[in-house]
Amino acid sequence: MDKSPKDNQELTLEGEIFESVKPGLSAYADQPEKGAETVKRLLDVAIEAVPPHLWKKTPVVLKATAGLRLLSEEKAQALLLEVREVFEESPFLVPEDSVSIMDGSYEGILAWITVNFLTGQLSGQNQHTVGTLDLGGASTQITFLPRFEETLKETPGDFLTSFEMFNSTYKLYTHSYLGFGLKAARLAALGALNIEAVDGQMFRSSCLPKQLEAEWHFGGVKYRYGGKKEGETGFKPCYLEVLKVVKGKLHQPDEIRGSSFYAFSYYYDRAVDTNLIDYEQGGVLEVKDFERKAKEVCDNMERYNSASPFLCMDLTYITALLKEGFGFRDNTLLQVRKIVKSQSQLPNFS
Structure with a gap:
């Protein structure tokens, strides 16, 4: 199909501000209010950047990604609801579908x-x-x-x-x-992905230091993990x-x-x-x-x-x-x- 170079050249980026916060929303699966608070910090940056007379014309949108897709429907929706409330309290334009999970x-x-x-x-x-x-x-x-x-x-x-x-x-x-x-792959490598009852289980890997024993939270679940006490560790067994x-x-x-x-x-x-x-x-x-x-x-x-x-x-x-x-x-x-x-x-x- 023919292209119109003129149409392309008319679209230019005049400026941008990049700001990020860690961890992501899914880390607050059991604390949705705290998750929404991290979004408020980003909105504060936007308030400083956008002239006040343009606030009501500036739409704000949050499209959550795979972290929320892995959560239960109840926990994901609780997070989105809290974010929506933070949006509503901001001076910006809040479209109908401004908060959702992205395909x-x-x-x-x-x-x-x-x-x-x-x-x-x-x-x-x-x-x-x-x-x-x-x-x-x-x-x-x-x-x-x-x-x-x-x-x-x-x-x-x-x-x-x-x-x-x-x-x-x-x-x-x-x-x-x-x-x-990356984090879901860790669980898969440990053999812990898609296992319903993980409480108390210790998942071990040759990809981890032999003496290591620790806990890790992901997707609202606590996992215990550590290195293999016996056998080889290092790149070769880890790669397998x-x-x-x-x-x-x-x-x-x-x-x-x-x-x-x-x-x-x-x-x-x-x-x-x-x-x-x-x-x-x-x-x-x-x-x-x-x-x-x-x-x-x-x-x-x-x-x-x-x-x-x-x-x-x-x-x-x-x-x-x-x-x-x-x-x-x-x-x-x-x-x-x-x-x-x-x-x-x-x-x-x-």
Whole structure:
């Protein structure tokens, strides 16, 4: 379909403010009022940024992601209700559907549009778009614009989504894998995912320091976990554990092996935690860089334990997810970032 360069060029970003809070809403599954309080802190930032005469014309929207999709309906709705009340108390415009849980595929589409718009890939006649990878706590998303007809033919129908933008139709490959986020993957590797009665059980892994015994809260549930007292620890046995989580469970489009991708969220966090990239600027990594760092951390687990007891497991899971899950090559390049600032501030893949 023909594109109108004029239409594209008229849409420009004049400015933005990025602010985030941790942990996410799902961490307050049993304390919805405290969860809503974190949203109020973000609204306070918006109040400072938006001129008062525009408050009533400025809509506020919260689209919750996979963390809330994993909660019970009762707990998720309690959180959303508290957030809605905070919105209503703010000076901003509150649309009818301003607070809801976002569909996983929609999450991937929005990320893809945002990245390609900010990097200039959707302006003029430029059609060299980049894919996006997002690794949250409960789910992971992959989105890209297929270039080959073969990809479209071999892809399951529910992985493809069409939409119109800038007088063009885009047919995206996008899918959200619920239960394959970093924190959900920890439970799966420990053998604790989808187990109803976890109270009192100790879940052990060769991805954790041998002497470790601790508690961890996720999705409103308390888990006890620790290292294996007997047997091997380190990268090799750990990789075998996490491999079971992803092996044969994700669709692998051949085209992505030669494509360019931006990677966000826990890809960025774990890369920063282990000095693979700069905290402010992010960086360009090859898939094998995650594997190299995973081996270093896992084979020296006690030294890295202070950063996070799950660091070995997390890096090993990211390695397995990229290689065995999605099917990326060792030398596939990833732009690993927290946010995309502007086209001028981003280095090229070349």
